[in-house]
Amino acid sequence: MTEYDLSMTVASYLDRHMVFPLLEFLSRLEVYDETDINKCRLELLKGSNMVDYNIDILELVYPDREVPAEINDRRSEVIQEWNELNLETKPIFAILHDEEVKKQIQVSRDSKQLVDFLVERFNFKVEMMDTLYRLAKFNYEVGNYGRAAECLYLHKVLVPTNDKNYLNSLWGKFSSEILMQHWEAAVEDMNRLKEYIDNHPFSSDAQALTQRCWLIHWSLFVFFNAPKGYELLIDMFLYQPNYLNTIQTMCPHILRYLATAVVMSRQNRPNALKDLVKVIQQESYSYRDPITEFIECLYVNFDFDGAQHKLEACEAVLANDFFTVSCPADFIENARLMTFETFCRIHQVISINMLAQKLNMDPKEAERWIVNLIRQAHLDAKIDSAQGHVIMGQQAVSPYQQLIEKTKHISFRAQTLTDTIRKKLSAKNQEHGGWAGDM
């Protein structure tokens, strides 16, 4: 089962704090040894500020050993720093919690204007912004994400986009929201971050690539939890060339999530499938797992037996993946429908027994399933219950149909053509000061 486990691969692109939920999940799955996971946690905690958690885990892993002195030292250090920082930021919060300031923050759009206002009225110092950032970072590091998010929100409002900490602040905010599971806020932050990455040229393309790669991985948290996440995922991963490139170059394993999302939102995004197939075929040499193989079997090789086997494997893989753990049922249903659809397009007569086998269902269940489909008018078919066959409705394209198909778009195209010409004409006329071309 661990063969298709992507946790470690994904974890390498995540922040340390985000890996804990992943580990939590893995320990619940009970496929790995608990102590191994705890050791892993310890590795992660090394040098972090989450001292108390560290001590807890240490006690779990080595119950018979004393907690090393250095960790206790570290603890007091952290607490001291905490106090210092709090002291330092007190005046800042005093200013920022002022009612008037809050109002101003809501109103003002420009950070510079706001800072000017604060400096003028409240004796605000520019260095305070950095202090604020430090406090946020410290909060984040000790696991106090809510406070970190709050600080970062203020920080983001105050600093201009070209500030050295601006990008870091964005990442921090995004991460905090994810860890607090505020998905809506996270989506917002994600979009902000994406905008920033796409619009700010980095010194090297490698940097931009890394940033995108991180964003792709972090946003997985959001996509698989937020409402309409699948469609957002498809939009971003499949239809934004930059991100598709990043996936192809840096992290083809993301294809699993992309494929899952495409299958899940099959009805809303019927076209995505074709594009996905292309991508999967292209990258088949660099990444394959049951999910991509399922798609490949179904849409490239039309190997229904193979697809059925893969589907079984898919279920297990999805159930064991942190992100897709909630999907298997939906996924299987959709995948079945997809298989069946393809099947129907190819076949004229299908025996229910065979179908049931291909769909990984009981014959009776399959029959009921088909009857439902027919009733809901998804399918033009009849059941021959004497022989146990499903007979598809005739689907041969008549020449008339062909003719209609061929000529359908012609008038539309001609119209756009005339429109463009007319537009051009009117533009020309306006240039010459004429009024002829009123549209």
Next chain:
Amino acid sequence: MSRFFDAGSDSDSESTQSDEPERFQQPKLTAAAFAFSDDEEETKRVVRSAKEKRYEELKTYVRNIKNFRKNRDIGSLLTNFEDLWKAFTKAQTVIQKEESGQVPRFYVRCMAEGEDFINSVWEDRNARKNLSKVQSKSLATLRQKLRKYNREEKMAAEIAKFRENPDLPDSDEEEKRAEDSDASDSDDDGASDAEVAPSTGTSKEPSRSREMSKAKDESDSDSDDIDWGSDSDESDYSDDDQDQYPSMRDYFLKKSTDKDDEARKRQKKEERERQRAEERERRRQQEEDDEDEDGDWEKVKKGAPTAKEKLKMFAKDDEVTLNLVNKKYAEISAARGKKGNDRREMIELLHELLTIAEQHNMTPGMIVKIKFGLTAAIFDYNLAIRYAMKPDLWEKVNQRVEDLLDQLLTTPDVIVGENILEENESLEEPPYRVRGCILSVVERLDDEFVKILKNCDAHSNEYFERLRDEHRMVRLIDKAVQLLESRLPKADDAVVELCTTPHEMCRGYLKQVEHIYYKVDKRIFQQAEGEVPADEPTSEQEVDRRCKYIYSNDSTAVLRTRAILYHIYHHALHDHWYEARDLMLMSHLQTNIQNADPVTKIHYNRMMVQLGLCAFRNSQIREAHNALLDIQSSPRVKELLAQGSSQRRDDLTQEQEELNKLREMPYHMHINLELLECVYLVSAMLIEVPYMAAHEFDARRRLISKSFHYQLRNSALKYDLLGPPELMREHVVAASKAMRRGDWRACRDFVIDKTMNAKVWDRFYNGDQPRADKVRAMLTRKIQEETLRTYLFTYSNVYDSVSMVTMSELFELSVGDVHSIVSKMIINAELMASLDEPSQTVVMHRTEPSRLQSMALQLADKLANFVENNERLLEMKQGRDMYYGRGGGGRGFGDRPPFPRGDRVGGGQGGYGRGGGGGGAWGNRRDNRGPPRDQRGPRR
């Protein structure tokens, strides 16, 4: 000396002597000569007679002829000769009257020399080939005319007489020459004279004698082992021309030093005598060496002569100091590149200097400097770049360079750099700084090596002999790179400007890659199969490492582009199809290769071809077809790949042709063209035949591959009765026909049989049979599949239903495979049918449209075309990208930029105009992988 006067009549010579002494000199002395003879002329000038006038005219022509001969301007030479003959007939009467019919000697000389010149040019086939059309035409006419003239005008006798002692001057200046007793002595080694002359400057040494000695020297240098090629006569004249200057200086010098004491003169004379003796000695030694064929120059420094040489280089009592050596070096190298400088002489001098320097334990800096000079001098030896070095000379440089590299490697305190200025050099103490670029030297050496290879007949033993030297070349490059690597700037280095620059490092690596990339490393295949441990280093890693360095460190696009091209080539050669493809797509080469230099384009074409072959071996038929399409649809495949020219091209000038020659690949790097064509045709067959079957009655059918159709048509036209196929093309055509009938066995037997194996398939993987068998198996499988498709397309209207089991038996495919293929066809709406699962049959729905219906469909097609055309028209007006709209259904081709076709534009059949199903994998994918992939690639 007086034989001339014996031959000619006394009165004639007398008169010429008294009347116009300096005029007879004219043809030999050019403007410079006039400059100083002006004052003399004034005193001696007499009335200009008719004869004078005529002679004047003649001489002008003679002078022109001489100039044009120098320039090798044969066209003008012809017209001048014609004018000269005319003028001579005019002058005939005067000559009859005044010289009793004796043809003036300068005229005879001109004719004789003209004839010699023409003959030499004529015989030098290489040079003649390089002449442009007009030039070679005039050469032929001139040769004929001159012969005819000499025969008819009774010139033959005169010329024969002249040839008996050609060295006699046209005029007599013996009184001057007589004084110079040295002249006859210096005959045997005029070469040394050339070098010493400026410093010796003894009494009167008129140009005449020097010229004579020069002429002699020429003849002996011709006879020695070095082939001067067609240069010989050229340099002959240039030398003549040259000599005017030192002699002119002597002329003035003479006046000023006249008062100098005799003692000094004598001393100098002695010195020269001694030098000459040494020279002879040395030459003898050298000849011995040459005879030994080991060409080892080290020998010279051993034994007795060295002591003498030292004497020659430096005064007896002088202590040989660094400064002195440096000065001497500067003196010698100052002559470099100047006309009239004997290059052979220079090599020898430098070599002596080196020996002396080594004997006196000069600093490594100085020695390195001299060694640099020496290699440069040897390179200079061959003047024309287009001719290859002599192999033994190359051998020598090779040793020299290796020696130099070894020294540089062992003495890390010598810093060599091309941006160290001459005045900033420090030779006395470490760290030594020397100006010079070892990389350039190695690169030059490599170029010469390639030239030598190209100069050999590719099928001869000689080629093999030379090719054996490649490992030495590689070793040398490796050493150079090692040197560069050892001098890479370290973090704590203070003087960064003296370290290896990344650019130099890139150049070094690229040179290394150049020698690796086209070679098949069997270990890579074995590694893939697990026969060789995965951690064994292969050429792949070597190429990879170096290319990656270049990707990240090169600032000029040129080196990087080359590196990418080599990298892809190497990947493709070892069946790393995906890596090669990704690198290709990421590099975005196809978009801007048009702007590259011709050599890069050639490498691009080679890479593309190799990529196509790789795709074919990996059963990516469509990709293979697309990659090869552009190269193969041009009639100039050979030229695009720089593997010789396919036919004589009249539209190229001589220069272009020469350039093409220069760019050609050496034979061992050639790509088998027949293999290429066969792979292309077979790919085209696999794509085109089913397509043809599917669209048999389609009005809008497109040609996927023009050249494939051409072959098909050709075979139909050529023969009334088709015999069994013999040529590769005939095989493919026969196979296509079999496939069209649905007979896959016949198709396979045509494609894979004994002849085809020998000609094509066995050549995959350098004749590695098991691997070639895999390709054959793949091919068989493809033929089965595509024939099945063709069969279904062709015969579907005959069947109401077909059993899949029958088909699987017929085509020896598993039922599952047949099912998969049929399903695909149904899904893609290629086949109007559906499967009847319980009975395992394909039920056809194909309803033949009635006449009216099919016409209506055609009308609809035409309408669609019409609208499309309109749209295109509008787009064109708007000046948008023209080719985006083209090609209708040819999606991929539409936005695929045309592949470049080397430097020559092979007609306007760019990759785009052609339509064709969904063959756009390249184009489409390129769009998907946007820019970052591009930049990522080189970094990966």
